[in-house]
Amino acid sequence: MQDLNILSDQSLEMPASPYQARHFINGRYIDSADKRQSDRRSPSHGIVVSQAALGSEHETEEAIESARTAFDDGRWSQLSGKERSIILNKVADLIEKNAERLAIIETLESGKPISQARAECGGAADLWRYAASLARTVHGDSHNTLGKDILGVVLKEPIGVVSIITPWNFPFWILSQKLPFALAAGCCCVVKPSEMTPSTTAMIGDFLAEAGLPAGVCNIVLGYGDPVGSLLSSHRDIDMVSFTGSTAVGKLITKSAGDSLKKVALELGGKNPQVIFPDANIEQAADAVTFGVYFNVGQCCNSSSRIIVHEDIAKDFVEYVLCLSRKVAFGNPLNDETQVGAIVTPEHLQKIDGYIKDAVKQGAKVSLGGDPLSVPNVGEQFYQPTVVENITPDMAIAREEVFGPVLTILTFRTLEEAIQLVNDTEYGLSAGVWSANVDTCLEFSRRAHAGTVWTNTWMDGFPELAFGGMKQSGQGREIGSYGFEEFLEVKSLVMRIGNTRQKWVKETST
Numbered sequence: 329m330q331d332l333n334i335l336s337d338q339s340l341e342m343p344a345s346p347y348q349a350r351h352f353i354n355g356r357y358i359d360s361a362d363k364r365q366s367d368r369r370s371p372s373h374g375i376v377v378s379q380a381a382l383g384s385e386h387e388t389e390e391a392i393e394s395a396r397t398a399f400d401d402g403r404w405s406q407l408s409g410k411e412r413s414i415i416l417n418k419v420a421d422l423i424e425k426n427a428e429r430l431a432i433i434e435t436l437e438s439g440k441p442i443s444q445a446r447a448e449c450g451g452a453a454d455l456w457r458y459a460a461s462l463a464r465t466v467h468g469d470s471h472n473t474l475g476k477d478i479l480g481v482v483l484k485e486p487i488g489v490v491s492i493i494t495p496w497n498f499p500f501w502i503l504s505q506k507l508p509f510a511l512a513a514g515c516c517c518v519v520k521p522s523e524m525t526p527s528t529t530a531m532i533g534d535f536l537a538e539a540g541l542p543a544g545v546c547n548i549v550l551g552y553g554d555p556v557g558s559l560l561s562s563h564r565d566i567d568m569v570s571f572t573g574s575t576a577v578g579k580l581i582t583k584s585a586g587d588s589l590k591k592v593a594l595e596l597g598g599k600n601p602q603v604i605f606p607d608a609n610i611e612q613a614a615d616a617v618t619f620g621v622y623f624n625v626g627q628c629c630n631s632s633s634r635i636i637v638h639e640d641i642a643k644d645f646v647e648y649v650l651c652l653s654r655k656v657a658f659g660n661p662l663n664d665e666t667q668v669g670a671i672v673t674p675e676h677l678q679k680i681d682g683y684i685k686d687a688v689k690q691g692a693k694v695s696l697g698g699d700p701l702s703v704p705n706v707g708e709q710f711y712q713p714t715v716v717e718n719i720t721p722d723m724a725i726a727r728e729e730v731f732g733p734v735l736t737i738l739t740f741r742t743l744e745e746a747i748q749l750v751n752d753t754e755y756g757l758s759a760g761v762w763s764a765n766v767d768t769c770l771e772f773s774r775r776a777h778a779g780t781v782w783t784n785t786w787m788d789g790f791p792e793l794a795f796g797g798m799k800q801s802g803q804g805r806e807i808g809s810y811g812f813e814e815f816l817e818v819k820s821l822v823m824r825i826g827n828t829r830q831k832w833v834k835e836t837s838t
């Protein structure tokens with residue numbers, strides 16, 4: 329192994345016993361009727377972190393009925409924006425108060441470092457506060473120029489019952505990108521977290537109840553994609569599905585939602601490039617490239633797994649990235665200093681390794697890493713920081729979402745060539761450009777097919793700015809006012825003023 333920075337000690341105690349995650353339906357925590365449960369073994373430490381109820385169609389139907397009844401009787405949608413915002417702000421306070429408890433479970437279920445789980449769980453409170461502020465801004469518009477006896481009004485109304493299906497890589501953050509916004513709009517919800525990371529989502533039931541959210545407004549069902557997720561995508565009482573996960577499952581959801589033509593919002597995979605021009609600040613670019621590929625062990629929709637670097641600086645730039653990669657702290661996620669943790673499952677670890685071994689067979693060169701990694705005193709479900717060169721754009725490693733700590737390097741000579749490489753993918757989530765020339769940055773930004781473009785930075789995000797993907801990276805937008813609007817339906821109201829309506833049927837003299 330090539331002189332990596334590996335941390336095996338830990339700063340935190342392990343929880344005394346597994347967390348018991350249960351469904352939250354109509355304001356109460358319940359087990360599955362058939363008592364089925366699943367154990368989640370920590371990817372880093374191998375212990376059972378949580379035991380979660382495994383939902384069937386029975387619990388899913390119950391949760392949908394609970395949300396439908398709550399929506400239809402107006403117990404939430406008919407509250408004022410101010411009343412909704414007060415409750416959402418209280419949830420934000422409770423999230424902050426419980427952030428450490430959430431972060432420890434999140435770390436042990438997902439394998440991510442505790443510092444990043446703290447930022448994710450504690451930081452999510454800001455999403456709740458921003459959504460709370462939006463609850464008071466819902467308004468349509470008025471049309472006062474349609475004729476002297478007509479007033480037109482466009483109303484915004486909550487879309488109805490929303491099912492929210494989330495992945496394992498940022499369970500609490502992604503929940504918070506969706507749920508408070510749907511609630512701020514006046515919707516009622518049924519949430520299904522990933523079967524691998526159910527606990528922090530289940531824990532929020534307590535906060536919602538303590539903050540005063542009426543029972544039935546938000547329901548949580550734990551379990552697998554089939555049957556829970558598929559019923560949440562097809563059921564006639566669901567008005568909208570808000571999904572984050574893989575492109576393959578996103579397509580299945582679109583199909584099952586199609587029968588009842590429900591609205592579908594999708595946040596899917598990415599194969600995100602960063603392009604480095606010779607006039608860029610190379611130190612900052614290399615640091616951002618390292619962060620972009622190793623953050624969350626590369627198991628990140630925004631992972632900058634494709635580096636496209638100008639030929640003139642490619643050799644020096646890659647050397648610099650290799651040097652930084654050796655310094656990144658890999659290892660025990662319960663160590664405060666760790667920057668990169670474990671891989672979510674053994675199967676996923678094999679999949680990452682397969683991409684590299686296939687690329688090597690096709691002529692690629694592994695300049696760093698390229699093998700699983702064992703962390704002393706912790707476990708074996710880790711992967712080395714990996715940099716792969718001699719890539720061609722047609723290789724699977726250059727086109728598909730590897731979802732691991734794996735960087736591929738391509739080179740370019742002209743802006744035209746760089747843009748062609750950037751857009752030569754089925755995905756369109758995010759892209760980045762590094763250059764001191766504002767004209768280069770702007771031309772790149774306008775021509776890159778991506779929902780977010782970063783210039784001279786990577787992965788900066790704000791609740792105010794919409795997030796989402798073009799092409800097969802998704803449809804619709806999340807967060808920001810655009811994300812909020814996704815949960816609102818538009819209704820036009822036409823009012824005739826005074827008794828001036830001309831009769832359609834002509835009077836006859838018979």
Ligand code: NAD
Binds near residue numbers: 498557802
């Ligand atoms: P996944 O698609 O396997 O699972 C996501 C969720 O869908 C889980 O809750 C799962 O149980 C559920 N599911 C599975 N089959 C289903 C079905 N047939 N019907 C309904 N629900 C079903 O994704 P994952 O492995 O959990 O997450 C990784 C993927 O998520 C990556 O592709 C990543 O890029 C993507 N992601 C995207 C974003 C974004 O904002 N664009 C953010 C995070 C993750």
